[in-house]
Amino acid sequence: MIPNYQECMKPFLLALAEAPNNEAKLQDIIINISNQWHLTNEERNRMFSTGKQRIIDNRVGWARTYLLKAGLIQSPRRAYFSITPRGIEALQQSQTINTSYLKQFDEFMAFIQQSNTDSKKQDSQAPLQEEDTDDDNITPDEALLVSYRKINNALAEDILERTRKVTPEFFEQLLINLLLAMGYGSTKESTAHALGKSGDNGIDGVINQDPLGVDQIYIQAKRYAETNKVGAGEIRDFFGALNLKNAQKGLFITTSDFTASAKETAHQLSSRIVLINGKELAKLMLRYNIGSRDEQVLHLKKIDEDFFEM
Numbered sequence: 001m002i003p004n005y006q007e008c009m010k011p012f013l014l015a016l017a018e019a020p021n022n023e024a025k026l027q028d029i030i031i032n033i034s035n036q037w038h039l040t041n042e043e044r045n046r047m048f049s050t051g052k053q054r055i056i057d058n059r060v061g062w063a064r065t066y067l068l069k070a071g072l073i074q075s076p077r078r079a080y081f082s083i084t085p086r087g088i089e090a091l092q093q094s095q096t097i098n099t100s101y102l103k104q105f106d107e108f109m110a111f112i113q114q115s116n117t118d119s120k121k122q123d124s125q126a127p128l129q130e131e132d133t134d135d136d137n138i139t140p141d142e143a144l145l146v147s148y149r150k151i152n153n154a155l156a157e158d159i160l161e162r163t164r165k166v167t168p169e170f171f172e173q174l175l176i177n178l179l180l181a182m183g184y185g186s187t188k189e190s191t192a193h194a195l196g197k198s199g200d201n202g203i204d205g206v207i208n209q210d211p212l213g214v215d216q217i218y219i220q221a222k223r224y225a226e227t228n229k230v231g232a233g234e235i236r237d238f239f240g241a242l243n244l245k246n247a248q249k250g251l252f253i254t255t256s257d258f259t260a261s262a263k264e265t266a267h268q269l270s271s272r273i274v275l276i277n278g279k280e281l282a283k284l285m286l287r288y289n290i291g292s293r294d295e296q297v298l299h300l301k302k303i304d305e306d307f308f309e310m
Helices: 009-018 026-036 055-069 085-093 106-122 130-134 140-164 168-181 188-196 232-244 260-269 278-287
Strands: 023-025 080-083 205-208 216-222 250-254 273-276
Touching: 009 023, 009 026, 009 055, 009 080, 009 085, 023 026, 026 055, 055 106, 055 140, 140 278, 168 216, 168 278, 216 232, 232 250, 232 260, 232 273, 250 278, 260 273, 273 278
Parallel strands: 216 250, 250 273
Antiparallel strands: 023 080, 205 216
């Protein structure tokens, strides 16, 4: 029997604890868990009804996300995961590791609460709590929407964390691809050239909005850790650089966030500066399929009332 995602949590930790240097790739962990559960070849390769993803891959992936948010595992380098001291302690102290166990950790509860908050903001109707998805009083449509938002919120967190750990060159190329997908820059070559000369008097890049470069956007990009927020001083420096260039538009992108004073400074100095923090960057990456791809497409049908009134 294929384990559910909560049943994958402890085997995930065991796989890392037994791996060389206590770290391994996700695909190797999936194989390890499949072995721990003695899955047959048919179970290992069983797909969702869409035929685009294996069930075991999906469930281990969700176990990874929750363990990561609870601080039991970490990603020390691209594509690799390792067990943390907290994860080792969990293996030593607990027979069962599931979402109930993870709720003792503030980081995990902050992640869950943020997911619920984001879901509420997206819902124009009465907000649904996470536990409401098990309530018989909600409709299947409502349950599907809640699940969809939870998936996207978790994915946004994951893609942002990975973006913070890429090389400067990779980050530059990521932004190039995103801006092109959004319709900025005339060609990939010109966009790459524009972003290639970083640190030019406070300007990291210039994007031409037309082939002749008549309309330009100047860019500042900071690949910061979550706790390293952009301050008011950096906004003022960017504003000064824009004035030196006689620029009319500025875009400040960071993988972290902006302090309240930074936001206020941007508002007071000029409406030309648009601020994009880490969460907004992640949402744009998902929207334009930068670092992500469409896995499943579900078509919801409803009765055509006009058809039956003919």
